[in-house]
Amino acid sequence: MEHNSTFPIKQNELDMLRDEATSYIKSIQWEQGQRAKNKDKDAKDESILLYLSRAKGNGGAEITSVSKTILELKKRLLPESIAIPLHLNQTLYAVQEGITLGIWIKDSYYDASGLSSLAENKSALDNAGRREYESKMQTGTAFMLFATAYKILHDLKTVASDDLSVMKNKFAGIPEVSIMSPLKGISCALFYYDKYLGHPEIIKSDKDVIDFTVVYFEALIAEIQMRKSSLEYTETVTDRTYKLEKSDFAVSGWDNVFQGAAKSVEFNKIQFEQIVGNRDAKHFARRLTERMLSYDFDAKKNPFQELGGFMPVFMGYGIPGTGKSMLIAAIATRLKEHCDNLDIPFLFHPMPDTLISTFQGGSAEKMVEWMKPLQDPSKLIFAPIDDAENNLQERTAQGVSAGVKEVIGVFLRYTEGAYAVNYGNSSIGLFTNLPEMLDKAVISRVQGRFKIDGARTEHDFLDQDHLWWRKLDTTMPDFVNMQGPNDYEYLQDQGLAKNMGEILKVSDKPTEERVLEAYDKVEKQFKSTEHLFYANLYKEIQKLFPFFSSRDVRNIQSAVSLRLTDFDLEKDWFENPEIYFQKDYETKFNMLQELMRANMKGLDFSEIRRQEVVRYLDNVATIADTDFKRKVDARINQLNIETEAREQFGKI
Numbered sequence: 001m002e003h004n005s006t007f008p009i010k011q012n013e014l015d016m017l018r019d020e021a022t023s024y025i026k027s028i029q030w031e032q033g034q035r036a037k038n039k040d041k042d043a044k045d046e047s048i049l050l051y052l053s054r055a056k057g058n059g060g061a062e063i064t065s066v067s068k069t070i071l072e073l074k075k076r077l078l079p080e081s082i083a084i085p086l087h088l089n090q091t092l093y094a095v096q097e098g099i100t101l102g103i104w105i106k107d108s109y110y111d112a113s114g115l116s117s118l119a120e121n122k123s124a125l126d127n128a129g130r131r132e133y134e135s136k137m138q139t140g141t142a143f144m145l146f147a148t149a150y151k152i153l154h155d156l157k158t159v160a161s162d163d164l165s166v167m168k169n170k171f172a173g174i175p176e177v178s179i180m181s182p183l184k185g186i187s188c189a190l191f192y193y194d195k196y197l198g199h200p201e202i203i204k205s206d207k208d209v210i211d212f213t214v215v216y217f218e219a220l221i222a223e224i225q226m227r228k229s230s231l232e233y234t235e236t237v238t239d240r241t242y243k244l245e246k247s248d249f250a251v252s253g254w255d256n257v258f259q260g261a262a263k264s265v266e267f268n269k270i271q272f273e274q275i276v277g278n279r280d281a282k283h284f285a286r287r288l289t290e291r292m293l294s295y296d297f298d299a300k301k302n303p304f305q306e307l308g309g310f311m312p313v314f315m316g317y318g319i320p321g322t323g324k325s326m327l328i329a330a331i332a333t334r335l336k337e338h339c340d341n342l343d344i345p346f347l348f349h350p351m352p353d354t355l356i357s358t359f360q361g362g363s364a365e366k367m368v369e370w371m372k373p374l375q376d377p378s379k380l381i382f383a384p385i386d387d388a389e390n391n392l393q394e395r396t397a398q399g400v401s402a403g404v405k406e407v408i409g410v411f412l413r414y415t416e417g418a419y420a421v422n423y424g425n426s427s428i429g430l431f432t433n434l435p436e437m438l439d440k441a442v443i444s445r446v447q448g449r450f451k452i453d454g455a456r457t458e459h460d461f462l463d464q465d466h467l468w469w470r471k472l473d474t475t476m477p478d479f480v481n482m483q484g485p486n487d488y489e490y491l492q493d494q495g496l497a498k499n500m501g502e503i504l505k506v507s508d509k510p511t512e513e514r515v516l517e518a519y520d521k522v523e524k525q526f527k528s529t530e531h532l533f534y535a536n537l538y539k540e541i542q543k544l545f546p547f548f549s550s551r552d553v554r555n556i557q558s559a560v561s562l563r564l565t566d567f568d569l570e571k572d573w574f575e576n577p578e579i580y581f582q583k584d585y586e587t588k589f590n591m592l593q594e595l596m597r598a599n600m601k602g603l604d605f606s607e608i609r610r611q612e613v614v615r616y617l618d619n620v621a622t623i624a625d626t627d628f629k630r631k632v633d634a635r636i637n638q639l640n641i642e643t644e645a646r647e648q649f650g651k652i
Helices: 012-013 016-025 034-042 046-053 066-077 086-113 115-120 127-154 165-170 182-199 206-230 281-293 303-307 324-342 364-377 402-415 458-475 513-523 531-544 550-564 571-575 585-600 607-652
Strands: 007-008 028-030 063-065 242-245 250-252 312-319 346-348 381-383 426-432 449-453
Touching: 007 012, 007 086, 012 086, 012 346, 012 426, 016 066, 016 086, 028 182, 034 046, 046 550, 063 086, 063 182, 066 086, 066 206, 066 550, 086 115, 086 127, 086 182, 086 206, 086 242, 127 182, 127 206, 182 206, 206 585, 250 449, 281 312, 281 381, 281 426, 281 449, 303 585, 324 346, 324 381, 324 426, 364 381, 364 402, 364 426, 513 607, 531 607, 550 585, 550 607
Parallel strands: 007 242, 312 426, 312 449, 346 381, 381 426
Antiparallel strands: 028 063, 242 250
8 A cells, every 4th residue: 555645743733632632641431341341251360350340339430540540650669759750751741642643643534534524414414424424433533542552652662671571471451442432442542551550560660661551552553453454434544644743753554553663773883994805895885875875854865866876775695704794784883973973863774583473474564564664764774684595585495484485575565566665765785695595586676786705815814813913912012923014004905995996806708607608699799889789698698597587687777877876975075964965955966966977987888887797697697506506416415315325224
């Protein structure tokens, strides 16, 4: 489903609803349904559910007050303190803000869906009209509760404990959720929230109040998610996005739970100079960061996308131990430093290891949850997938789990197709030792690729050792009693290259023999400066590798575009952001075009095209070959085992 229009939620409109929200926190009235009262029969935690279902008096409506319960908690937990402690205060404020936003969303649904006019003429409605009124009332209430819970999570998720499993174990679920009317919906939700808060087993410290609130409202969202398929008149919910002004909070249908709650993961800070070798990878990473930083938050687009130099999906591959994890940290470090400097929100969003679920459909759900934040246009997002072959391996291979297939399905849907939104502010990096094990469709989404090959030269190995022994040298100056090189200053080769041309030891021809054969064959008919040369070369390659397709040709085209935009941003742009980074989109775009023109003067288009085609085709062949070779090795190994087993068996 595509969300096609964004509506602002204005702070001054929320100010007018805040008193109504406060009145709910002070006092609501709820009469428990019969089923909720009897829920404790087969409950997993009798005491808590019994406690929840024991209404005071003789079963009539009960009045509860969340604000009063919070004050009682303060007395119980922190009797000495005069002011309301921070965590209790934060929670109360978040719940109030959540309800305020929910009321705004409900009012907006009333107007957009035509429910307001139905409500005005309620007495004159016929049967069909009454049915529509009730249906819309339920959808409006569900959407209000969803938005309320979602806003509370957005505000509290980052301050709650990372591990909520203990609290989840104490929590016995919400006995009932009402969506009959907004008043009933909010009263029912707050009634059980308040009951839990008052239970001495649930809250043992003031931090527990935040943790419990997150668990409770996550459960409320889950309840509404379960019912959303039975709701009608939802088009005005799902066809738009509501964005809260001066905030990164947005509600966009029911489907992007926790978009606002994706929290940047901690990482070790590493500078590019600490990584030995890997010139190609370091250069690529530097270009990536400069391009992401050019994103324009007002226009929600990136001038490099128009110039053809932006890569929403890229891949770094190489043998184990060559520095993939260090490189991920170095890209994150560089982006974070620049973002802090330019006052730009940054999200480091690596794919979690625990993505593949044993439950049917569970992996897809987790993958959607992981990919959703990548569509948030309000921050720069770097999303690495380390050891990508684990979660994105070839679907046709034997023994590949259903979970992997689900994850790949979601990945493909979000990187191209109706769901794919790329504003030019987020980039997914696949890092792998085994590119040949990745699914072919996944590989074909990759627009930029580079080798991570670690130390390669005498100087690289010198520097790698130097990074190790210099620590000893600083603590015990004369301990390392060895002589250094005369004509090389440590780490001088580990700086960044000026452009790709410096790095490419350009081989004139493909190195892989089948590709070379095809190349020579076509070169006999056409020069490599003729367009027909490439058309025929691609045709020959397709005979060799049937999976080579138009997508590969597009990838080659974007590799050429990358080379054309392979220029440094001016140094003083970083030191004085107002010169470039803080300019409007058009100005930035024009400045980049100037740089690009100046940079292209020394370049020869047909030569760059030839280099990139050779590089790409060699790559395709290597990946295809390695896969085949590994299958052959596995088969040989199997045959050897069988032969040995027969011999051993013969001796018995």
